Amino acid sequence: MLDATDAALVRELQHDGRVSYQRLSELLGISREAARARVQRLLQRGEVRIVGIVPPAAAGITAVAHVSMDVAGPSGPVAALAARRRAASFVSCTAGAQSVLAELRVPDDAALEREFTALRAVPGVRGLEVFRCAELVRDAYSPEVAGGRPGPPPELDAADRRLIGLLQLDGRASFAVLAEAIGLSQPATRARVLRLLDGGAVHVTGLVESRALGVREAAGVGLGVRGPVRSVADAAAALPGVNYVATGYGRFDVVCGLDAPDRSALLAGLEAVRGLPGVARSESWVHLEIVKESYTYDLPIR
Structure with a gap:
């Protein structure tokens, strides 16, 4: 702590x-x-990692989905295989209707379907339930949501993409180290980094190990909504403990992520989300083990 x-x-x-x-x-x-x-x-x-977070659009990511997997037998081996998929940004073993949850981030719907096919083929997976994200309303680490500047990110050349790749690994790398890595002078490298930061192409932030903040419990909740979906999503995003909110379609209308210092606080958070005006139904799950959590993209070099 x-x-x-x-x-x-x-x-x-x-x-x-x-x-x-x-x-x-x-x-x-x-x-x-x-x-x-x-x-x-x-x-x-290891309580904090300083990394560069890239907006999905800058990495060519346009399709995001949450996939809940119905598993026969132990969930650990299935989660481990799902975590090996480069498209998987988040994988956890859960207590709920389904045993494994994965978030997929890919360039387009065709790539998303390929990931679904691959996950269906994992030994032990009996079926998938999908929530296709339409809009990310709140994300603790996304520069598009958490403090990023409006508008599209700047155009990136090969040197910019190499810089972003280095910042994703070490957000506090010195200008001297970055300059040597990309073969430019320190002033030119500094100017590029500042342009990328100011333009929202990358957001350097501290990723904090949850237990260092006193977080002991994490859960998700999917909502079915009566009436306007965005108003429910905005209300959920304003609640204490809610760290992720996405609207979409398929299994749910809204998906939220929560964390809390203990089980009673987690229950209070879930009850607050379930009690929001406009919520017609809800389904929750507890993250028993987070197997993978990655916000690093491979940026194509044109």
């Missing part, structure tokens, strides 16, 4: 993963050396 200073440090890193140690010192009222030492300790312990 983070102390108050580390928690404040993490909030600043989530807002701007490349914030300077000097700026952290000024914001937190500690020395520059103390700020540096605390950040390094968080990174070494």
Whole structure:
């Protein structure tokens, strides 16, 4: 569990993963050396990872779906095989109607159908239930939702794509390291990085290990809605503990993700979502084990 200073440090890193140690010192009222030492300790312990998050559009991602898998036998081997799919950004073993949940992010509907076919062929999978995302309303890490600038991302050349690839691995890599990796001068590299950040092509943030924040429980809930779907989605996104909201079609009208410090708080969060005006039905599941959670894309180099 983070102390108050580390928690404040993490909030600043989530807002701007490349914030300077000097700026952290000024914001937190500690020395520059103390700020540096605390950040390094968080990174070494694995409690925080500083990475570049790319908007799906910049990576050519236009199709997103949640797939619930009906499994005969143990769920672990099925989840492990699903996690090996490059299209899978999130995979978990769940307690609920289905045993395994996966989120798929792919370029188009044809690629999505290929992923469905591959998952149906996994040994132990008896069938799939699909929620096709239409709009992402809230996502803790998406630059399109969490602080990204409006409008399409800037056009990317080969050097830009290499830079983004490096930032996805290490969001705090120095301009000197980045410049050497792509073969440009430090001033030219700095200008490119700032253009990519300002244009919303990449958002550098701190991904925090849930238990470091006191999060012990995580769940999802799918909603069937009466009337306008977006109003229910917006209301859900404003609730405490809700970290993900998407509208769509298929199995549900809205899917939400929640986290909480304990089981009673999780139940309170689920009840708040279920009680929203316009919710006609709900189905929830608890994430027993998150097998994969990845926000890294392979950017095609034109």
